Amino acid sequence: GIQVEQSPPDLILQEGANSTLRCNFSDSVNNLQWFHQNPWGQLINLFYIPSGTKQNGRLSATTVATERYSLLYISSSQTTDSGVYFCAVEGQAGTALIFGKGTTLSVSS
Amino acid sequence: NAGVTQTPKFQVLKTGQSMTLQCAQDMNHNSMYWYRQDPGMGLRLIYYSASEGTTDKGEVPNGYNVSRLNKREFSLRLESAAPSQTSVYFCASHRDRVNYGYTFGSGTRLTVV
Numbered sequence: 001g002i003q004v005e006q007s008p009p010d011l012i013l014q015e016g017a018n019s020t021l022r023c024n025f026s027d028s029v030n031n032l033q034w035f036h037q038n039p040w041g042q043l044i045n046l047f048y049i050p051s052g053t054k055q056n057g058r059l060s061a062t063t064v065a066t067e068r069y070s071l072l073y074i075s076s077s078q079t080t081d082s083g084v085y086f087c088a089v090e091g092q093a094g095t096a097l098i099f100g101k102g103t104t105l106s107v108s109s
Numbered sequence: 110n111a112g113v114t115q116t117p118k119f120q121v122l123k124t125g126q127s128m129t130l131q132c133a134q135d136m137n138h139n140s141m142y143w144y145r146q147d148p149g150m151g152l153r154l155i156y157y158s159a160s161e162g163t164t165d166k167g168e169v170p171n172g173y174n175v176s177r178l179n180k181r182e183f184s185l186r187l188e189s190a191a192p193s194q195t196s197v198y199f200c201a202s203h204r205d206r207v208n209y210g211y212t213f214g215s216g217t218r219l220t221v222v
Contacts, residue, residue: 004151031210031211033210033211035213041197041215041216041218042215042216043199043213043216045210045211045212045213048209048210086151086152088151088152088211095157095159095165096142096154096157096167097142097152097154097201097211098154099144099151099152099153100151101149101150101151102151
């Protein structure tokens with residue numbers, strides 16, 4: 001089945017810094033989503049982005065489907081950005097989202 | 110519009126007990142899913158249902174059964190709980206083949222002692 005790898009596994013930032021999270025996947029996809037899991041365990045859908053670029057406030061994402069990777073950019077990070085960021089994909093022959101292991105982000109003030 | 114609702118939010122079971130986790134969605138989605146999340150790992154698929162009346166195994170189905178009661182509801186049953194099933198369980202739904210993402214419930218934290 002399709003493989004999803006996220007990097008880095010852990011990231012520690014000072015408030016106000018920028019960061020880039022990467023997601024590599026092993027096959028063509030119909031669906032790619034980025035999620036933020038907050039410290040209370042809630043999964044928040046950030047982007048549905050199987051291709052192209054989207055922006056939402058301080059967050060933006062780019063997926064280059066032909067090269068099988070996606071990037072999540074966080075600018076001017078805040079302590080509330082802390083948590084785990086997951087990339088999840090559904091392959092073209094797939095039946096469900098497959099998750100990477102996540103990037104744990106810690107933002108300190 | 111509640112989205113995906115899971116009950117209960119927390120549960121403690123003794124080894125060998127049984128229980129059913131409930132999930133309901135009000136978005137008229139065809140597909141529904143059960144995932145589990147263990148520490149340091151992403152979510153892993155237990156079972157899914159592509160439409161009412163159909164269910165299929167995912168990556169980690171052993172020890173679980175599911176029922177797609179109707180289009181809205183998809184339940185997950187543990188017949189004889191084991192400590193290895195201590196996890197956080199998430200239900201999700203999807204509209205299928207349309208440019209929409211999956212919607213997740215808020216999770217059920219299950220501890221088996």
